[in-house]
Amino acid sequence: MQTHAPSFHKTACSTLKRDDRLQLHADNLTVERGTRTVIANLTFTANAGEALLLTGPNGAGKTTLIRTVAGFIAPVSGKIALKGDVGDRDIAELCHYVGHLTGVKANLTAEQNLAFWAEYLGGETTRAMAERVDDALDAFGLLGLADYPAGLLSAGQKRRLGLARLLVAERPIWLLDEPTVSLDAASTTLLAGLIQRHLANDGLVIAATHLPLGLEQPSYLRLGPTAPTVEGSAQGAAL
Numbered sequence: 001m002q003t004h005a006p007s008f009h010k011t012a013c014s015t016l017k018r019d020d021r022l023q024l025h026a027d028n029l030t031v032e033r034g035t036r037t038v039i040a041n042l043t044f045t046a047n048a049g050e051a052l053l054l055t056g057p058n059g060a061g062k063t064t065l066i067r068t069v070a071g072f073i074a075p076v077s078g079k080i081a082l083k084g085d086v087g088d089r090d091i092a093e094l095c096h097y098v099g100h101l102t103g104v105k106a107n108l109t110a111e112q113n114l115a116f117w118a119e120y121l122g123g124e125t126t127r128a129m130a131e132r133v134d135d136a137l138d139a140f141g142l143l144g145l146a147d148y149p150a151g152l153l154s155a156g157q158k159r160r161l162g163l164a165r166l167l168v169a170e171r172p173i174w175l176l177d178e179p180t181v182s183l184d185a186a187s188t189t190l191l192a193g194l195i196q197r198h199l200a201n202d203g204l205v206i207a208a209t210h211l212p213l214g215l216e217q218p219s220y221l222r223l224g225p226t227a228p229t230v231e232g233s234a235q236g237a238a239l
């Protein structure tokens with residue numbers, strides 16, 4: 001996969017014209033899993049600086065929607081478009097996806113795991129890879145476990161390691177599927193702070209969650225067996 005450091009992060013927010021700011025627009029999305037239509041005719045917009053939280057009961061389609069936005073599932077109809085200062089990069093090059101499975105490689109140490117992600121996702125950056133890895137370990141309280149085999153970490157430590165990849169490569173779109181699962185209260189607060197910082201830097205976050213993440217003024221898109229609750233610019237139905 002070709003990777004680039006997004007120019008988004010190299011440009012001071014205040015110098016970005018309104019039209020240059022990142023926007024993700026999903027238009028009339030219909031998505032099937034197996035033989036079932038899980039999402040039907042869903043339209044929504046997510047903007048730079050905003051967190052859109054996907055809520056709804058088990059099976060409502062939150063993971064399906066996040067994986068569709070990430071490009072892992074092709075919608076049956078409808079499309080997802082990016083606007084703003086993204087050049088010719090597609091969403092795969094602009095997003096971090098942290099899913100249910102932490103993506104942690106058990107036979108590598110915590111540090112090696114992040115070095116892998118830094119190299120895989122990295123592209124150009126103003127900071128050396130080792131520095132990014134150390135800073136990410138530090139931010140998630142994992143410096144003392146840097147040389148520990150990741151397979152031996154606790155569930156919450158593994159989750160923190162999976163999330164630490166958000167910090168080893170700068171990408172404007174964070175797609176997070178139940179990011180607080182297994183996290184203790186302190187780690188949940190820490191994650192909320194990192195998300196707020198990302199939003200303040202004109203990042204865009206879409207997160208599936210059953211719990212409030214402790215964010216300031218998120219937008220909500222509730223998926224469910226009936227038409228989703230519309231807040232802001234979302235409309236359509238998840239079946």
Ligand SMILES: Nc1ncnc2c1ncn2[C@@H]1O[C@H](COP(=O)(O)OP(=O)(O)OP(=O)(O)O)[C@@H](O)[C@H]1O
Nearest residue numbers: 033034035038056057058059060061062063064065
């Ligand atoms: N690979 C698959 N093949 C067929 N059906 C699937 C597949 N993955 C998910 N589904 C179905 O799609 C529907 C939506 O699942 P999804 O995982 O998106 O829900 P969710 O809202 O994230 O649920 P939860 O809150 O339990 O995580 C469910 O009915 C599920 O059974």
